Every structure is written in C-alpha cells, then in structure tokens.
Amino acid sequence: MESTKRKVVIIDYQLGNLFSVKQACDTVGINAEISSLKKDILDADALILPGVGAFIEAMNNLKKLDLIDAIKDTVNNSTPIFGICLGQQLLFTESEEFGAGNGLDLIPGMIKRFPEELNGKKVKVPQIAWNKIYSSSQEWDKTPLTELQKDEFMYFIHSYYVKPTLNDCILTLTDYDGIEFCSSILDRNLFATQFHPEKSGEKGLSIYRNWAKNYNLI
Amino acid sequence: MLSKRIIPCLDVKDGRTVKGVNFVDLKDAGDPVELAWQYAQQGADELVFLDITATHERRGTTIEMVKSVARQLNIPFTIGGGITTIADAEALLNSGADKISINSAAVRNPKLIEDLAKAFGVQFVVVAVDTKLVDGKNMVHLNGGRLITELETEDWILKAESLGAGEILLTSMDHDGTKNGFDCSLLDKVARSINIPVIASGGAGKVEHFTEVFLETGVDAALAASVFHFGEIPIPYLKSELKKHNIPVRL
Numbered sequence: 001m002e003s004t005k006r007k008v009v010i011i012d013y014q015l016g017n018l019f020s021v022k023q024a025c026d027t028v029g030i031n032a033e034i035s036s037l038k039k040d041i042l043d044a045d046a047l048i049l050p051g052v053g054a055f056i057e058a059m060n061n062l063k064k065l066d067l068i069d070a071i072k073d074t075v076n077n078s079t080p081i082f083g084i085c086l087g088q089q090l091l092f093t094e095s096e097e098f099g100a101g102n103g104l105d106l107i108p109g110m111i112k113r114f115p116e117e118l119n120g121k122k123v124k125v126p127q128i129a130w131n132k133i134y135s136s137s138q139e140w141d142k143t144p145l146t147e148l149q150k151d152e153f154m155y156f157i158h159s160y161y162v163k164p165t166l167n168d169c170i171l172t173l174t175d176y177d178g179i180e181f182c183s184s185i186l187d188r189n190l191f192a193t194q195f196h197p198e199k200s201g202e203k204g205l206s207i208y209r210n211w212a213k214n215y216n217l218i
Numbered sequence: 219m220l221s222k223r224i225i226p227c228l229d230v231k232d233g234r235t236v237k238g239v240n241f242v243d244l245k246d247a248g249d250p251v252e253l254a255w256q257y258a259q260q261g262a263d264e265l266v267f268l269d270i271t272a273t274h275e276r277r278g279t280t281i282e283m284v285k286s287v288a289r290q291l292n293i294p295f296t297i298g299g300g301i302t303t304i305a306d307a308e309a310l311l312n313s314g315a316d317k318i319s320i321n322s323a324a325v326r327n328p329k330l331i332e333d334l335a336k337a338f339g340v341q342f343v344v345v346a347v348d349t350k351l352v353d354g355k356n357m358v359h360l361n362g363g364r365l366i367t368e369l370e371t372e373d374w375i376l377k378a379e380s381l382g383a384g385e386i387l388l389t390s391m392d393h394d395g396t397k398n399g400f401d402c403s404l405l406d407k408v409a410r411s412i413n414i415p416v417i418a419s420g421g422a423g424k425v426e427h428f429t430e431v432f433l434e435t436g437v438d439a440a441l442a443a444s445v446f447h448f449g450e451i452p453i454p455y456l457k458s459e460l461k462k463h464n465i466p467v468r469l
Contacts, residue, residue, distance in 0.1 A: 015338075017311065017314065017315075017316060018312070019285070019288050019312060019313060019314035020288055020292075020314050020316070023288060023289055023292075023314070024292070027292075052338070052339055052341060052342065053337075053338055053339035053342070054336075054339055116413060122413055123413070124413055124414055124415050124438070125413060125414070126340060126341045126384050126385075126414070126415075127220075128341065128384070128385055128415050128438070129220045129221060129223065129415075129438070130221045130223065130263055130468040131220055131221070153221060153468040155293070155294055157294070157316070157317075157341045158341065159339075159340065159341065176220070177220065196294070198292060199292060199293060199294045199316065200292070200293075201258070201292055201293055202292070204292060205292060
C-alpha cells in the first residue's frame with residue numbers, strides 16, 4: 001500500500017526556508033517532496049507554498065519557473081494548498097509594495113506593510129516575535145488549529161500582512177502594537193498562516209498534522 | 219502585548235559547543251544540537267549559534283551542524299560567525315537557518331547588508347555590533363572587542379538600519395562577562411533611535427538584570443550565554459520572574 005500514500009509538493013521557487021518546512025512534514029508523517037517542476041505541482045495531492053523575503057521577487061521567480069498557472073489551476077481544481085508567511089501573501093490579489101504588482105489572486109485582498117508609526121508611537125518593522133493568535137468569527141474546531149488554545153503564541157517574522165477583501169476567510173487575528181491584522185486564513189481548500197508553524201514548537205507542528213489529517217494526507 | 223524574547227547563545231567550534239555546560243542528564247555536553255533541544259524544551263524563544271571555527275573547512279562543518287539543528291529544533295535560530303558573502307548566507311538558509319548574523323563583514327563592507335536584505339529579505343539579516351566605551355564615546359569594535367574601528371556605535375547602527383538590517387544584536391564589551399547587568403542606558407538610546415528590534419547582550423548575571431533591561435529599555439529580546447549554560451538561571455524560572463513584573467513572556 002506504500003505507493004498509494006498521498007503526495008504533498010512543497011513548492012520551491014528559490015525563496016524561503018524549505019528545509020524547516022520539509023522537516024516539519026517529515027516529523028508529522030506527511031509524504032512531502034520539494035519541487036519546482038510544473039508536472040509535480042499538477043500531479044500533487046496537496047501543495048505547500050512556503051516563503052520568506054520579498055513579494056516581488058517571489059512572483060518573478062514563480063513566473064520564470066512557469067508555475068503561476070499550474071498553481072492556480074491545481075488549487076482551482078480543489079487541491080488543498082497551505083501557504084506559509086510570504087506563501088500566504090502570494091495567494092492574494094496584489095501588494096502595495098512598490099512595483100510589486102499582482103499575486104496569484106486566489107483570494108481577493110491586498111498585502112499591506114506595517115506603518116512606521118501609529119498614534120505618534122513608533123512601530124518596529126519587521127515584527128520579529130512570538131505573538132498571540134485569537135479567533136475572529138470562525139471556530140477552530142475541525143480546522144488545522146483544532147489542538148490550539150485561544151491566544152496561543154506563534155512565531156512571526158514579517159514586515160507585510162494580508163488584508164482580505166472579505167472577512168469570511170479570516171481564521172485568526174493578531175495584534176501587533178495596536179495594529180490588528182489577519183494572521184491566518186481558511187477559505188475552501190486554501191489554508192494559510194502569516195506565522196511560521198514549523199518554528200512554533202509542538203503546537204505549531206500540530207497545525208501541520210491536523211491540516212494533513214483533514215485532507216487524508218496522513 | 220508582544221512577548222519579550224529570551225535567547226541563549228551557544229559558541230560552536232568545529233561543530234561542537236565550546237563553553238562548558240552542566241545540564242543534568244546531558245549525554246553529550248559538547249553537542250550543540252542536544253543543548254539546543256534542551257533549551258527549546260525549557261522555553262527558549264530563539265537560539266543563536268556563534269560559529270568560532272577558524273579553519274578553512276569551516277563552511278562544511280557549519281552547514282552540517284545547521285542541518286542537524288534544523289532537523290531537531292522547531293524554534294527559530296540564528297547563525298553567526300564568518301559570513302562574508304551572499305553564497306555563505308544562501309547555503310545557511312538552504313540548510314535551515316532562519317536568520318544570519320553578520321558583524322565584522324558588515325563593517326568592512328556595509329553593502330553586504332543591503333545585498334543580503336535584497337536577496338533574502340530584511341527579516342533574515344541580523345547585524346551584530348560589539349561596542350566599547352573609549353574616551354566617553356561608544357565605539358564599534360571588531361574581533362571580540364580587540365580591534366577598535368572609527369565608527370561610533372549609534373551612527374553605525376543607524377546606518378545598518380538604513381541599509382536593510384532587520385534586527386540589531388548589541389553587545390557591550392564593557393559589560394560582557396562582568397555579570398553586573400546590561401548596559402541599559404546605551405540599549406535604551408539605541409532602541410529609541412531605530413525602528414527595528416534590538417537584542418540586548420552582555421552583562422547578564424542574575425534574574426534582576428533581565429527584569430531591569432526589559433523595564434528600563436525598549437529592547438525586544440535579551441541574549442545570554444554562561445548564565446544559561448551553567449544552569450545559574452533556569453529559563454522557566456527566569457520567565458516566571460519576568461511575568462511577575464508584568465513583562466510579557468511566552469510561558
């Protein structure tokens with residue numbers, strides 16, 4: 001039965017900490033493979049889109065590798081996708097970052113940068129911190145967050161965040177120095193986090209495990 | 219409220235921890251991976267590995283170490299020491315490092331900060347600064363404080379920020395090793411002058427020093443080595459004490 005094990009492809013577009021993502025998959029038993037090939041993406045049972053760094057460079061790399069349509073088609077075909085950090089941002093329509101232009105546009109929304117200051121108080125950018133995630137309207141039962149308590153600490157390292165056009169997809173919110181932003185989303189087959197579950201200890205790994213369980217990947 | 223980070227720092231030479239340690243039940247005291255794991259279990263928020271290997275084969279050994287750390291550790295970690303090129307940084311990123319810390323290389327070639335930030339994002343680039351008071355001025359030093367530069371510490375930090383540093387790790391050489399507490403006045407000045415996170419380093423000797431640095435300055439994290447290695451301050455105890463002072467920590 002080994003050969004029937006469902007395959008998850010970690011999309012490699014030359015940006016980001018693939019090693020840690022693969023490691024997290026191995027730890028929870030996900031059969032994951034790192035690839036930048038179109039055919040692997042089209043054949044995958046599920047996708048993981050990791051990433052740290054600049055939005056503009058990420059989209060350029062995806063374009064160079066000719067992966068944009070492959071990802072969009074696969075996801076529109078209801079294949080599950082898990083976006084992490086920059087990988088969450090790429091799922092949205094466009095970035096306000098200068099010249100960055102369009103994202104994958106799988107969910108309507110904008111990518112915004114944290115402001116330099118708020119109410120006359122300086123805001124440190126990037127946010128590099130363990131910060132709390134809390135619920136918006138969505139319940140966490142049956143989501144990848146099912147094992148987490150409300151106000152769980154997760155590890156964040158980013159300068160930009162997503163602002164979805166519709167609030168329905170927002171799974172968690174986080175407050176950074178008075179700025180409340182969307183820290184994870186769940187919308188149909190799309191799940192994504194601004195924080196790094198693979199860097200957030202055992203609780204973070206439970207997110208990988210439960211995401212995979214929900215789609216019978218493990 | 220954002221939690222303040224507690225960061226143990228491990229000095230590593232040829233893939234082994236060099237500072238003495240006395241964790242109970244530690245099978246191999248020289249193995250940085252095992253130590254890292256113990257710290258992670260105790261609630262460390264992040265780890266810094268400082269590679270002090272001087273040999274030419276350093277790159278290979280460091281990469282092997284980074285990989286084994288990344289295999290076993292599910293909290294963020296930074297690698298510092300001897301990173302002078304984009305290729306060095308890329309190899310470390312691909313091996314699982316979350317951030318790199320550059321020090322002398324940035325002073326010698328400030329454009330390196332800009333290039334690294336462009337290639338990997340500002341969040342990947344920690345600029346470490348060693349400072350020492352000389353004739354009443356805080357001056358940047360290299361080689362662990364042995365070599366003075368012409369740069370004034372606060373000016374250099376502003377420049378590093380403008381070039382794309384994502385975080386500043388500021389070590390006071392005057393305080394380092396004294397166990398008399400952090401250099402709160404300088405740390406506060408620096409934390410106020412820039413818009414990126416600051417990690418305080420140098421001088422931690424007891425719990426009160428951590429309380430002090432978080433209550434009296436705007437730093438985001440505190441780094442220490444020996445007080446953690448020798449078990450003088452257990453991290454869970456430190457964090458519970460910080461919490462008593464209403465300092466936000468991840469428990």
